[in-house]
Amino acid sequence: MTAHTHSTAIELSEPAPAEVAAGSELMLKIKLTCAADCDLHNLPLTITSPDDTAPAVRHINDSGAVTLRIPPKVGPQSFTIAFGPHEADDIRHEPCALSLTINSIPHGTSLAVWDIPSPIVKGERFTIKVGAKSAANAELNGLEIAVFDNSDKVAARGRLRDTTWPGTSALYWDEVELTAPTEEGLRKWSVRFAAEGLALPHDGTAAGFSAMVARPPEHRLTVKVIERQSKQPIEDVQVRLGPFRGRPVPGRDRSDRHRRSDDAEGHVRSPRLEDSLRGAGPFDRDQGRSFDRG
Ligand SMILES: [Zn+2]
Numbered sequence: 001m002t003a004h005t006h007s008t009a010i011e012l013s014e015p016a017p018a019e020v021a022a023g024s025e026l027m028l029k030i031k032l033t034c035a036a037d038c039d040l041h042n043l044p045l046t047i048t049s050p051d052d053t054a055p056a057v058r059h060i061n062d063s064g065a066v067t068l069r070i071p072p073k074v075g076p077q078s079f080t081i082a083f084g085p086h087e088a089d090d091i092r093h094e095p096c097a098l099s100l101t102i103n104s105i106p107h108g109t110s111l112a113v114w115d116i117p118s119p120i121v122k123g124e125r126f127t128i129k130v131g132a133k134s135a136a137n138a139e140l141n142g143l144e145i146a147v148f149d150n151s152d153k154v155a156a157r158g159r160l161r162d163t164t165w166p167g168t169s170a171l172y173w174d175e176v177e178l179t180a181p182t183e184e185g186l187r188k189w190s191v192r193f194a195a196e197g198l199a200l201p202h203d204g205t206a207a208g209f210s211a212m213v214a215r216p217p218e219h220r221l222t223v224k225v226i227e228r229q230s231k232q233p234i235e236d237v238q239v240r241l242g243p244f245r246g247r248p249v250p251g252r253d254r255s256d257r258h259r260r261s262d263d264a265e266g267h268v269r270s271p272r273l274e275d276s277l278r279g280a281g282p283f284d285r286d287q288g289r290s291f292d293r294g
Contacts, residue, residue, distance in 0.1 A: 003090040007035045010045075010083055010098045013064060021136065022104040023072035023200045027065040032083055034093060040083070043093075048080040055082075068102070074201045076101050108135040109195045111145075111207035112171070119214035120180040128209065130158060131165055131173035132193045138200055140172040147176055148190045155179070155189060184213050 014029040032040045041064075046055040051071040058066045071077055082097040115129040130145050141162045149155040158174035165171040181187050188210045195202035225237045 004036075005092045005094060006038060007094045008040065008083060008096045009033050009035075010081065010096045012098070012100070016100055016102060019103045019105045020070050021107050022070060022074055023107075023136075024070050026068040026070055026102065027063075028068050028081075029063075029065050030060055030081065030098075031064070032060065032096075038091070038093070040086075040093065043083065043086055046082045048082070050077050050079075070102060070104050072200050074104055074106055077104050106201040106203040107138065109133065109140075109193060109202050109205045110135075111191055111193050111205050113191055113207055113209040115175075116209050116211050119212040121216050122180050122184060122213050123182050124180050124216075125177055126180055126211075127175050127177050129173055129175050130191050131168075131171045132160060132195070132205075133168075133171045134195070134198075134200075134202055136200055136202075137170040138198055138202065140170075140195070140198075143172075143193070143195065143197065145174065145176070145191055145193050147178060148192065149181070150188055180211075180213050184215060186210055187213050 010030065010032050012029060013031040016028060017026070020026050030045075032043075032045070034040055041060050044057045044059055045066060047058050047066065047068065048055045049069060049071065051069075056069075060066055066081065068079060078099065078101045080097055080099045082095065084093050084095040086093045110133050112131045112133075113128055114131075115127070117126050117128075120126045128147075130147075132140050132143070132145060134140055140160050143160050145158045145160065146154050147156045147158075156176045156178050158176040160172035160174055165173045178189070188208060190206055190208045192204065192206045194204040196204070221241065223239050223241075225234045225239070226232065227234055
């Protein structure tokens, strides 16, 4: 026979987040109180979640939170966190319960495209590398990526390889071969990753890249770089020549920019090549874009 009955109440002590990634765990801050101020925090709670056939028994931890496991599916997920009734030492604590709905959302993904050759020769095959990563570091090997051309047609497909890109834990990648368009100029592609078929729901993603399409080379150049004072050839110099036509810099003498001179050994030296070597190094892709074509 119970001597006393105490009413109880359960509530969130901090608001629950509106959205939580599917399949993750949420620490939910809970306040369980007794009308007569008994300490109830050691008593068990039962949590009913959408995926569980039987309610799980959990305790409030030292920081006042219980773990809520979000099912690995997308959409609103409803939970009930219930206490009691509980009887001990002639005191009966009445039951109480809290219901809440959490919106379960897909994990994000991201795409990277690299090793894009520039320029590419019109009509010829070229390769790019494409990598995809899950925000939850999920294994993405075997999933398909597709490259679309400017007119939104599939230009190539790839399948993410079994091993991640060296030095990364979750960047899955593939090398994709494409055929360059037959028109010259800057061309754009988009890479799309649907991220379908994973145990954890993921959102797909897309990324774009562009490359300059050029005519096949018309000349073969031999470049020799000579040290100015000693006139000695310099070894291991990186030289990059692009199909870009220089634009006169305003205020600068055009004849100087296009001046070429023969050095002592009769090799052609280009002021622009010297500029490039003196500066940040070989042309990079961004520099290339700053030159007008035509
Ligand atoms: Zn009490």
